[in-house]
Amino acid sequence: MTVAPINGLAPPLPDFTELFDxxxxxxxxxxxxxxxxxxxxxxxxxxxxxxxxxxLAGLGALRIGVxxxxxxxxxxELLGRALYRSPYFDTLLAADLIAATMPDVWASVSDRIADxxxxxxxxxxxxxxxxxxxxxxxAVDGARISAVRRFVGFVxxxxxxxxxxxxGTGLRxxxxxxxxxxxxxxxxxxxxxxxxxxxxxxxAATVADAPVPPATWAAALAGARLRHAxxxxxxxxxxxxxxxxxxRRRQVFxxxxxxxxxxxxxxxxxxxxxxxxxxxxxxSCVDADAGADAALPACQALLLAGELAVACGAEAIQLHGSxxxxxxxxxxRFYRRxxxxxxxxxxxxxxxxxxxELLTDVERNEAT
Amino acid sequence: MRQTVVQDSRLTDRQRAFRSELRAxxxxxxxxxxxxxxxxxxxxxxxxxxxIYRWLGERGWLAPSWPTEYxxxxxxxxxxxxxxxxxxxxxxxxxxxxxxxxxxxxxxLGVGTPEQRTQWLPSLARGERIAAVLFTxxxxxxxxxxxxxxxxxxxxxxxxxGTKVYNQKTQFADIALCxxxxxxxxxxxxxxxxxxxxxxxxxxxxxxxENITNDLFHEVVIDGVRLTDAxxxxxxxxxxxxxxxxxxxxxxxxxxxxxxxxxxDGVAARALDDSELAVRYVDLxxxxxxxxxxAWRVITELAQDRPDPTTAAMAxxxxxxxxxxxxxxxxxxxxxxxxxxxxxxxxxxxGLVETACxxxxxxxxxxxxxxxxxxxxxxSALELL
Numbered sequence: 175m176t177v178a179p180i181n182g183l184a185p186p187l188p189d190f191t192e193l194f195d196x197x198x199x200x201x202x203x204x205x206x207x208x209x210x211x212x213x214x215x216x217x218x219x220x221x222x223x224x225x226x227x228x229x230l231a232g233l234g235a236l237r238i239g240v241x242x243x244x245x246x247x248x249x250x251e252l253l254g255r256a257l258y259r260s261p262y263f264d265t266l267l268a269a270d271l272i273a274a275t276m277p278d279v280w281a282s283v284s285d286r287i288a289d290x291x292x293x294x295x296x297x298x299x300x301x302x303x304x305x306x307x308x309x310x311x312x313a314v315d316g317a318r319i320s321a322v323r324r325f326v327g328f329v330x331x332x333x334x335x336x337x338x339x340x341x342g343t344g345l346r347x348x349x350x351x352x353x354x355x356x357x358x359x360x361x362x363x364x365x366x367x368x369x370x371x372x373x374x375x376x377x378a379a380t381v382a383d384a385p386v387p388p389a390t391w392a393a394a395l396a397g398a399r400l401r402h403a404x405x406x407x408x409x410x411x412x413x414x415x416x417x418x419x420x421x422r423r424r425q426v427f428x429x430x431x432x433x434x435x436x437x438x439x440x441x442x443x444x445x446x447x448x449x450x451x452x453x454x455x456x457x458s459c460v461d462a463d464a465g466a467d468a469a470l471p472a473c474q475a476l477l478l479a480g481e482l483a484v485a486c487g488a489e490a491i492q493l494h495g496s497x498x499x500x501x502x503x504x505x506x507r508f509y510r511r512x513x514x515x516x517x518x519x520x521x522x523x524x525x526x527x528x529x530x531e532l533l534t535d536v537e538r539n540e541a542t
Numbered sequence: 543m544r545q546t547v548v549q550d551s552r553l554t555d556r557q558r559a560f561r562s563e564l565r566a567x568x569x570x571x572x573x574x575x576x577x578x579x580x581x582x583x584x585x586x587x588x589x590x591x592x593x594i595y596r597w598l599g600e601r602g603w604l605a606p607s608w609p610t611e612y613x614x615x616x617x618x619x620x621x622x623x624x625x626x627x628x629x630x631x632x633x634x635x636x637x638x639x640x641x642x643x644x645x646x647x648x649x650x651l652g653v654g655t656p657e658q659r660t661q662w663l664p665s666l667a668r669g670e671r672i673a674a675v676l677f678t679x680x681x682x683x684x685x686x687x688x689x690x691x692x693x694x695x696x697x698x699x700x701x702x703x704g705t706k707v708y709n710q711k712t713q714f715a716d717i718a719l720c721x722x723x724x725x726x727x728x729x730x731x732x733x734x735x736x737x738x739x740x741x742x743x744x745x746x747x748x749x750x751x752e753n754i755t756n757d758l759f760h761e762v763v764i765d766g767v768r769l770t771d772a773x774x775x776x777x778x779x780x781x782x783x784x785x786x787x788x789x790x791x792x793x794x795x796x797x798x799x800x801x802x803x804x805x806x807d808g809v810a811a812r813a814l815d816d817s818e819l820a821v822r823y824v825d826l827x828x829x830x831x832x833x834x835x836x837a838w839r840v841i842t843e844l845a846q847d848r849p850d851p852t853t854a855a856m857a858x859x860x861x862x863x864x865x866x867x868x869x870x871x872x873x874x875x876x877x878x879x880x881x882x883x884x885x886x887x888x889x890x891x892x893g894l895v896e897t898a899c900x901x902x903x904x905x906x907x908x909x910x911x912x913x914x915x916x917x918x919x920x921x922s923a924l925e926l927l
Contacts, residue, residue: 418924432926441926442919446856453839454832457552474828529824534814 189233193226194252199412202226202256203504212363227260231290239266240288241273243397243459243468247404251452254408255415257504257511259368261293261328263405267398268294268336271347274394275384279349293331295352297323297373298338305524306395312339312348318356318377319348325518329359329371337375338386345391348383350375366514396472397462399519403455403472406479406515410448413486413508417441417493420505424493437493444486451478470532477525480516487512552842553620560617561624564603568632573597577633581884581892588756589635590714595669598625605643605667608651612659613667619845623796623838630800637757638711640797642666646673646719648791649736653776653784658738662717674715676706676739676762677785683708684914686721686785687730691764693722693737699770700724702737705763712748712760715741720764721785724778734781738773739764754900786851791844792909793854795837795861801905802861802868803830805898808891809875822871826864833861852923859915862905869895869902 194202206215206223215223230236239246239262246266253262269287272294273280286292300310300322312321321339329335329352337348350357356378359371418441421432431437458471487509491498498505520528553561567573573594580589598604599613606621608614615621626644629636647666650658665671682688691704702722712718718739725733741748745767751759776784806826813823836857843850872895873880884893906912920926 414924418926421926435920435927438920438924438926439913439916441924442916443859445919445923446860446915449853449856450829450832450836450860454835457835457838471831474824474831477825478828478832526821526824529828530814530820533810533824533827537811537814 190230190235190249190252193229193233194256194258199256200504202258203412203507206259206369207507208361208363208367210367212361212367223260226258228290230260230262235262236265236269236290237288239401240269240284242463243400244456244463246401247456247459250401250404251408251411254405254410255412257409257412257507259328261295261332263398263401264296264327264332265292265294266401267296267394268334270394270397271296271336271338271386271390272349274390275347275386276349276382279382292333293328294334294336294349295326295328295332296336296338297321297326299323299325303521306520307392307524307528309338309340309345309391312337312341312346312375314341314346314348314383315377317380317383319350319375319380319383320377321375322373323375324362324372325370326359326373327371328369329357329373331369334381335373335375338391345386345388346383347386349381350378351381354378364514366511368511368514370514392469393467395519396468399472399476400455400459400462400468402515402519403451403475403479404459406476406483406512407448407452407455409483409508409512409515410444410451410479410486413483413490413505413512414441414445414448416504416508417486417490420490420493431493440489441493444482444489447478447482448486451475451482455479470529473520473525473529473532476519477522477529480512480525481522483512483516484509552838553624557617557620557624560606560621561628564624564628565632567597567601567603568628568634573632573634578892580635581633583756585885588713588758590638590711591669591672592635592638594634595639597669599667599669602667604639604669605647605663608647608663608667612651612663619791619841623794623841626797627800630797631804633804636797638672638714640792641675641711641715642671642673644791645675645788646717649719649775649784649788650738652788653736655772657772658775662738671717672711672715674709674712674718674741676709676712676718676720676764678706678708680705680707684911686734687782689721689723689734691720691722693724693735693769696768699768700737700773702739702764702767702769705761707751707761708759709762710757710759712741712762713750713758717741718762719775721781731782733779734785735778736775736781736784737769738775739767739769743767755904756897756900787849789910790840790849790851790854793851793858793915794840794844795833795854795857796841798858798865798905798908799830799834799837799861801901802864803834805868805872805894806830808894809872813871813875816875819871819875822867822874826868826871829864830861830868833857833864836860852919855910855915855918856923858909859912859919863912865902865905869898872898 283292298306298309304310312319332352335350335352356376358374362370362372364370422430424431455475458468458475462468490505490508494503494505497503576594595604602615606615606617607619610616647663679689693700693702718741720737720739721734723733724735727733745765747763749761751761753759813819840854840857876890876895879890880895882889883896
């Protein structure tokens with residue numbers, strides 16, 4: 175399966191493609207995956223992960239994503255195909271928020287973020303079912319905050335946490351150093367065996383905090399969802415490539431599995447759905463970069479991409495048979511990661527609920 | 543009724559202005575009255591040469607991508623897609639337009655002779671004539687390599703023999719683009735030639751075949767009609783290639799999308815007001831927008847002379863697969879009232895949903911079936927099968 179560049183947008187920079195070439199993909203997909211029950215990363219794994227991160231940052235991965243969506247998407251797809259875990263997307267979301275709400279801080283950190291020297295994790299939900307649109311409460315006492323946050327990525331690896339929370343009737347963002355005694359993190363053992371943490375902030379000292387206007391958070395969340403949709407589209411592409419390769423190699427009843435119309439058509443359907451969501455995501459990013467409101471397309475792109483990613487992962491397992499369930503096979507890895515990654519910026523019902531509200535607003539506006 | 547605004551950020555300022563002007567025209571009282579009249583046609587009357595086509599033709603809007611000398615605006619494929627999309631969104635029957643302009647006219651413009659273009663294109667662009675398509679036969683539908691209609695050499699010309707079925711608007715058409723076999727060989731794709739067949743010729747017998755839509759099928763028996771080399775479209779024996787090149791234009795999905803969007807818009811307010819229906823509406827709206835983005839990507843690539851039959855197949859498959867779910871939502875929203883036709887005394891929305899019931903199955907069949915699209919994707923893009 176070949177993935178054509180989307181019309182009108184630059185293909186990934188050659189260096190990024192090199193970093194995620196076909197030989198390295200299987201290694202990167204396993205990078206940082208914990209054993210059952212949550213064993214720690216080996217020093218070698220941690221070092222390799224660090225190397226890949228610096229490689230990415232050195233090639234300008236963060237610089238292209240600060241303040242723009244469309245240029246990130248080719249890279250987001252590559253990261254999805256590679257199932258690469260990193261604070262990349264969180265750092266970009268944090269950059270959007272810091273730039274919009276803390277201009278003084280932004281002036282001092284923007285270059286370090288763009289160079290990949292400063293990484294940030296975004297902490298917004300206290301419970302798994304919390305809606306990212308409405309971050310959970312936090313307490314602010316002068317220059318200290320207290321809150322519980324769960325499902326926060328890469329806490330031990332990042333420099334800063336950007337904690338979002340409601341204070342009274344408003345939304346605030348607080349920037350805190352991750353490495354301080356008043357920030358206690360515990361790794362959560364999830365089905366993706368990844369890097370999600372429960373964090374307790376007990377009067378943690380803030381670097382800065384600021385109110386976040388609802389429209390600012392809505393725009394930042396929409397951008398994050400579109401980037402994440404691009405990542406999930408890449409995950410779909412990776413799972414499909416795995417499946418088509420298997421179908422060509424595997425012999426059944428005297429012929430390659432690929433010659434059987436049933437599975438071939440199922441893969442064709444998934445490929446068409448992937449290309450549709452991919453194109454919608456790209457177009458929405460181009461529109462958003464040009465100033466369009468991305469809230470609705472972001473909900474829709476993430477909704478479709480999240481469901482499709484799980485479908486592509488499940489189909490990969492199905493086409494690999496029982497081998498697809500083994501740890502040697504990446505099919506189960508695509509599936510498990512899709513299950514987790516498809517939920518992080520909104521569940522299906524949450525995205526549908528918001529989309530319904532936005533569509534109803536359109537309906538009312540047209541009626542008046 | 544809701545009219546969902548179609549995003550058109552890929553368009554140039556000029557193309558956006560063209561869409562706005564066209565949309566305003568299609569929403570004018572004269573046009574909406576004409577559309578309503580068509581929707582009230584009695585059961586035995588079918589949309590043919592519509593006034594709306596002539597009004598569009600007067601402005602050069604019916605075939606905007608054609609050169610001005612042939613009655614167009616000298617625009618590109620984007621303008622053509624805009625016209626198709628806006629006509630469908632407005633509820634203007636577009637079958638005669640698609641056949642005459644998007645298929646036959648585009649073939650003539652692409653591979654026709656200067657004489658053929660001069661003779662036919664201006665009147666088609668003015669909306670004064672209709673052209674039909676005679677490809678499908680009793681023994682071959684999606685797989686045209688199996689066609690058996692033959693053109694036998696006859697002096698300096700040809701005589702055509704065969705039977706064509708499931709063609710539409712033939713009763714209104716003066717000519718038809720007809721695929722016939724001019725030679726037999728081991729490769730079934732070779733030896734197919736396209737002809738312009740005058741439908742009023744002796745030797746052409748047309749019989750209507752009623753079907754569930756408002757548009758009759760026809761069986762056309764061609765019995766020894768004599769044609770000359772001047773009636774050949776393109777080169778002799780090269781029809782298969784021309785067909786494949788041109789069919790990409792038919793498979794953008796843009797017209798199918800607009801029809802589905804119109805159905806969905808018809809129930810938007812009520813569906814969004816109901817918590818269970820709203821969930822399905824939101825899903826369909828998202829999938830339709832994704833299909834729309836993909837359809838416009840195909841058009842953009844075609845306009846840049848970078849046609850990709852696989853992406854076109856994906857767009858056509860993706861959009862038309864939404865027809866069943868769209869119809870189901872429409873029916874669940876209207877309830878039994880939705881099945882009343884425009885010919886009932888109390889139709890809902892002039893029978894919009896009842897009409898959708900009858901046209902929904904055509905989406906997965908027309909312009910290449912869903913199975914053909916999946917075959918193209920599986921074989922070409924995924925290198926399976």
